[in-house]
Amino acid sequence: MSETAILWFRQDLRLNDLPALQAASRDDRKVLPLYILDDETPGDWSMGGASRWWLHHSLCSLAADIEALGGQLILRRGDAKKILQEVCEASGATSVFCSRRYEPWASEQELLLHETLGDHGIEFKRYGGTLLHEPGSVLTLGGGPFKVFTPFWRACQKQEVAPPLPMQCDSWSNWSKSDELASWNLLPTSPDWAEYWLDHWTPGENGAQERLHGFLDETVSSYADQRDLPAVDATSRLSAHLHHGEISPRQIWAMCEQKKLELPHTATAVNKFQAEIGWREFSYHLLHFFPAIPHSAFKENFAEFPWQPDEERLRRWQRGETGYPIVDAGMRELWATGIMHNRVRMVVASFLCKHLLQHWRKGEEWFWDTLVDADLASNGCSWQWVAGSGADAAPYFRIFNPVTQGEKFDKQGEYVRRWVPELAKLPNKYVHKPWEAPEDALAQAEIKLGTDYPEPIVDHREARQAALDAYQQIRLSNATPT
């Protein structure tokens, strides 16, 4: 009689290019596909609200795909170690296969599982597939991790990316003691802030593949010119699919390489897109070597940065009520759709840290809860990048001017008007700076500043100076005495 192997799904909700699945199904084993909702082990980083919404739909999709192949996805909730032991015992499974994760709590959990399951005679094996290159396989000549993106990415590109694996599973276990997905209450109620999200998103492996093909067929050619324009649909919008593992970076990579062979003139744009996959890799590698990144400054002198905690400022930023249209548009897009255009992410993040002097962790936490693509590695590294405390970070004095950024990347104010409809009637000239609009222009646009749309929460010039002064403080504190 053949043995049973648990395929423990985590952040890899797909069936294709899944090394753990291939390994599990080898040697004539029956595969028992299991997802565990574990809110205990991740500590502060249990899944945020938007991710849970996504997870619900992604699990529906995965369950349907497995069912179509004759299996049943088992759902269980609780401490993963306990559940795995239970399910092994109840089902007679003798091995557990999974894809590696790289969050500090997750790698600890993997080591622990290897020991405790091993003590019970159960084989625990973990596989790659979530990254192009495993952390540790891309190192400087000195043997250490890269701390700067460009040389890191150059080194990555010197290595082969393994081709994606085809789906392979011959027989599924028929053990079927599963929770009802609905009982997990992953979807929001009262209010249902995700009411229209299925109009924007198709979670699941099929949705991810469609998105990738659509992007490469129709969008990528204008990617180089237009990806910074938030009003234009010129980005891949793959981040959430990638985060949940519905598509692997190797699948993306292979398709990109093929695209460049077929249509060489798209090479520049495709390369730019691939470099974004590179930033994801970079973040994961950094998180692996510097596990404190999600909660403490990579550049240590930033530990003393004089942030000015202010709940009211934070709240206005979260709600998109700062009085700076491009910032408010971004924050409202995030709330309405679970995502925000990358260019605008940089602007709102810079605004929170530099104009409002709020700790980058406050922004990181908000994004963690509201983004469908919330990812510990990318989120932590990117917030530190903006704040200036991260690896290869933007220098602290690089302070975005929210008006200039708006005028540069949203010339016609289309994006602002979409997400901040109260400004819709304002002429282009003032749409990024309504406080400069003369009385009659405001009247014609039916706006009373301070009532229909807020006055700017801070004066740009003063806020910029305050941020530079704050930076000066840690520079001085960091100076070595002579």
Next chain:
DNA sequence: TGAAATGTTGGGGCG
């Protein structure tokens, strides 16, 4: 994957 301040240059208006 900035922005502002400061410096330089050169054309044109003007006395």
Next chain:
DNA sequence: ACGCCCCAACATTTC
């Protein structure tokens, strides 16, 4: 014709 000033336009530096 000349010098002077103004100020774009661009370059450099500073934060």
